[in-house]
Amino acid sequence: MTASRHPRGAGRTRRRTAMRDGGAGEQVLIGRVVVLLDASEASMAALEAAIELAARRHAELLALYVEEEELLRCAGYPWSREVGLSGAVRPLQAEALEERMRARAEAIRSALAQTAAPRGVRHRLQVSRGRLPREALALLAPEDLLVLGKIGYARARGQRVGSSAWAILHEAPGPVMVFERPLPEARPRxxxxxxxxxxxxxxxxxxxxxxxxxxxxxxxxxxxxxxxxxxxxxxxxxxxxxxxxxxxxxxxxxxxxxxxxxxxxxxxxxxxxxxxxxxxxxxxxxxxxxxxxxxxxxxxxxx
Missing domain, CATH: 3.40.50.620 (HUPs)
Structure with a gap:
């Protein structure tokens, strides 16, 4: 597994795809499984689903973590504040935010090593800095399957799909799985x-x-x-x-x-x-x- 930082659009330069039978002579183009991660519980559940999909498809898994550029810019202003899930208000400090982002990337790297490697899934972590929709869409090709979680912080506003994830879902060139664990009584497959x-x-x-x-x-x-x-x-x-x-x-x-x-x-x-x-x-x-x-x-x- 490798972790890397790349400029926008770099992920399009090398494509590894495969073909499988789709029934009745139909051929289906298979690309990568791409999963968006932020170290939250919802995105870790999405990671598990993405690994399972990559293993079934014999596909490469690309994990993407985007350090939000606009958030870092806001942290540079002395009057910036952040509101926690508890409602507590505190100063938004650039150094603390950078440290939090590094910790999230390390948590994702550790989760990949513990879950993807034992399944024999080829995988790579890419850490980018910018706007989440732009960075994600720049990497995707029509044959890729994108996986994202029903993202947690949006629930405080009564929503279960975050605005960035929603923008990506509407503009992605290929299929997008919005992952939520199925109910226990769901019949497999x-x-x-x-x-x-x-x-x-x-x-x-x-x-x-x-x-x-x-x-x-x-x-x-x-x-x-x-x-x-x-x-x-x-x-x-x-x-x-x-x-x-x-x-x-x-x-x-x-x-x-x-x-x-x-x-x-x-x-x-x-x-x-x-x-x-x-x-x-x-x-x-x-x-x-x-x-x-x-x-x-x-x-x-x-x-």
Whole structure:
């Protein structure tokens, strides 16, 4: 394992990818598994998931820790203050902040050595300084799978996905997994997909199927109709495709009436994770962040 600091964009210079069979003669391009880390409990859980994914895919794991440049700049002002989770207010001091960042990088390095190396996963830690979305997006290629946690400090504001993570999720060129530990009753290796009903959902369903690991299968598809639209499941090309490729999967046509309704349906399917396209009407129709936060499962958002 190596740890390094690189300028923005340096991660694009060398690409190591592989191909695997995706079924029916389909070839799936496999890139790296990239995980964003900040030494928080949520990001350490995301690291565990990323290592498991990299081991299954025989892929390289890139761990990225970004030292927030704007925060360091703020610490240079004598009037700067920080508010802890307890509500205590204290001066924001540059030296203490630098030391905290070094400690976080060391904690990440130690966690990688203890978890990735025993699995035989090729891995690298990159420490960068700048703005988190910019640094992360500069490293990513369409074939990479990005993993991030439902980040902790945002919960103090009633949110479960941080603003930086949300910006990356919307702009990443490839799939992004927003990781949350699945509920204990979830059945291993089951994958649910949320799509738009009709022909537009077929492409999203095919993209989701291409991301399946060899021991995974689609177990449920929630086909969302616009309010007032009549479900015509028999005429839906996505349903015909599902019946041919995954005949055991459940087809669930619904009229979308909010993220909570979709979350309740998915909770009843015993899926291990959920896949949804960020271009889907259901993501546009509702507050997309509300939908992702409502799902108490790992959510893979595909372009």
């Amino acid at each position: 089951g994958v649910a997909v949320v799509i738009d009903a009709g022909a537009s959902g077929l492409q999203a369903l095919e993209s989701a199927a291409a991301l399946l690991e060899p021991d995974e299968a689609l177990t449920a598809v929630i086909a969302c109709h616009a309010p007032g639209a009549a479900p015509e499941a028999a005429a839906d090309p996505a349903q015909r495709w599902l019946a041919e490729r995954f005949p055991q999967a459940r087809w669930l046509p619904v009229t979308t009436d909010g993220p909570e309704r979709i979350a309740r349906l998915l909770a009843a399917q015993a899926a291990e994770k959920v896949v949804v396209s960020r271009r889907s009407a259901v993501m546009r129709r509702h507050d997309a962040r509300e939908l992702v936060e409502a799902l108490q499962l790992p959510v893979v958002v595909i372009p």
